[in-house]
Amino acid sequence: MLHVRLIAPPESTAEILRLLDASPAVTHLCLNEQSARKPSGDVVSFDVAREGATSVLEALRGFGLDRKGAIVVENLDISISESAIKAEEETPGEPADAVVWEGLEQSAGEETRLSITYLCFMMVATMIAGIGVMLDQPILIVGAMVVGPEFGPLVAFCIGIVTRHRDHATRALGTLVLGFVVGMAAAVILTWILTAWGLLDQSMLIAERPLTSFIWKPDALSWIVGFLAGIAGMLALTSAKSGALVGVLISVTTIPAAANAAVALAYWVPSGAVGSAIQLVINLSAIAVAGTLTLLILKARAGRLARQSPMTRTV
Numbered sequence: 001m002l003h004v005r006l007i008a009p010p011e012s013t014a015e016i017l018r019l020l021d022a023s024p025a026v027t028h029l030c031l032n033e034q035s036a037r038k039p040s041g042d043v044v045s046f047d048v049a050r051e052g053a054t055s056v057l058e059a060l061r062g063f064g065l066d067r068k069g070a071i072v073v074e075n076l077d078i079s080i081s082e083s084a085i086k087a088e089e090e091t092p093g094e095p096a097d098a099v100v101w102e103g104l105e106q107s108a109g110e111e112t113r114l115s116i117t118y119l120c121f122m123m124v125a126t127m128i129a130g131i132g133v134m135l136d137q138p139i140l141i142v143g144a145m146v147v148g149p150e151f152g153p154l155v156a157f158c159i160g161i162v163t164r165h166r167d168h169a170t171r172a173l174g175t176l177v178l179g180f181v182v183g184m185a186a187a188v189i190l191t192w193i194l195t196a197w198g199l200l201d202q203s204m205l206i207a208e209r210p211l212t213s214f215i216w217k218p219d220a221l222s223w224i225v226g227f228l229a230g231i232a233g234m235l236a237l238t239s240a241k242s243g244a245l246v247g248v249l250i251s252v253t254t255i256p257a258a259a260n261a262a263v264a265l266a267y268w269v270p271s272g273a274v275g276s277a278i279q280l281v282i283n284l285s286a287i288a289v290a291g292t293l294t295l296l297i298l299k300a301r302a303g304r305l306a307r308q309s310p311m312t313r314t315v
Contacts, residue, residue: 001076001084002053002100006044006060007036007069016044019059024090025052027083041069047076047084051093053100054302073103099238099298104159105168111156112171119182121149122255126183127190129259134191134200136209141256148255150176154284155237158291162299180258180280187262195266202267215256216264216275218282226252226283230290238298254283 008016013031020026025048032043048056057071065071125148132140153176160169194200214222229252257280264272 001047001079001088002050003047003074003076004045004053004056005070005072005074006065007039007041008044008063008065009041009068010034012063012065012068013042013044016060016063020044020046020056023048023052023056025049025056025087027087028081036069039069047079047087049084049088049091050100051088052091054102057100057102073100099302101163101299101302104238105163105165111152112160112168112175114175114178118149118152118175118179121147122179122183123186125149125255126180126187126259126262129256130187130191130263131194131200133209133212133215133256133260134204134263136211138211141212141215141253144255144259145252150179150254151233151252151287153179154287155234155291158234158288158295161292162295176284183255184258184262184265187259188266191263191266202269205263205267205269205272212256212260215253215260215279216272218275218279222253222279222282223286226286227290230287231294233287234291234294234298238295252283252287254280254287257283 006016010033013033017029017031020029026046027048029046030044032045034041035043053073057073060071125144128140128147129144132138132144153172156172157169157176160166160172191200195202257276261273261276261280264270264276
């Protein structure tokens with residue numbers, strides 16, 4: 001269930017209540033007249049089943065509440081109510097399969113912003129992975145995969161394409177590319193420093209590294225794994241099953257591939273740099289394609305469910 005709080009102009013409140021009453025997905029509907037001050041208006045609050053949230057929110061935006069009032073949505077972890085159970089049962093679809101598109105679009109906008117924190121995570125993750133590939137240590141590789149924040153801009157890029165927000169997609173792509181450039185530059189500098197201190201040397205890079213060789217030796221399976229990870233990652237985000245996302249992050253070799261390319265550049269070993277760069281491009285493209293296709297399928301399914309909703313028919 002989701003909890004929604006509205007600030008509505010008084011002249012629109014009656015019509016809003018009528019629409020909300022018509023939706024079986026809505027329950028726990030409350031009204032506080034003239035209780036809002038900034039902006040001023042009536043406060044309407046209610047809970048809504050996740051699978052019916054998109055059609056309800058779209059109808060509410062038709063009143064211009066995003067401009068003349070407010071629409072605030074929160075996740076409910078616990079709801080002990082027979083009325084809530086009934087709302088979920090009477091709404092087409094399943095809560096685990098529901099996609100709240102307004103939430104996705106807002107998170108996409110946030111993930112397109114280039115921040116110091118994002119760049120720091122990219123640098124730390126790439127430097128950890130750089131040490132991991134030199135030492136042939138899968139544990140360090142896995143740690144770098146989890147720390148890496150690159151999945152956020154990738155998801156924002158896919159959402160921007162599906163929702164046709166070209167600006168979001170362009171900014172997300174820029175954030176992603178710049179993050180990898182900064183991370184790889186940090187790994188190159190760290191490699192030079194550790195080499196000067198005698199902790200690393202070129203022989204470690206060109207030696208046999210059987211445990212991490214997949215990072216710079218891409219094949220057809222690399223694209224398949226990236227594609228499957230993109231599907232799983234997008235489903236984990238859209239269904240709010242974030243626990244599954246960790247498994248996705250440690251299955252994709254984007255950060256390790258960038259790190260190995262950076263180390264190879266630091267020692268000027270072109271073969272290692274090229275192989276890793278190809279691996280990086282393969283994984284990024286596979287995730288982007290899979291994520292976009294998954295969102296398109298989810299959007300088409302959400303459209304079919306929305307057409308079955310009484311809310312949609314009323315509007």
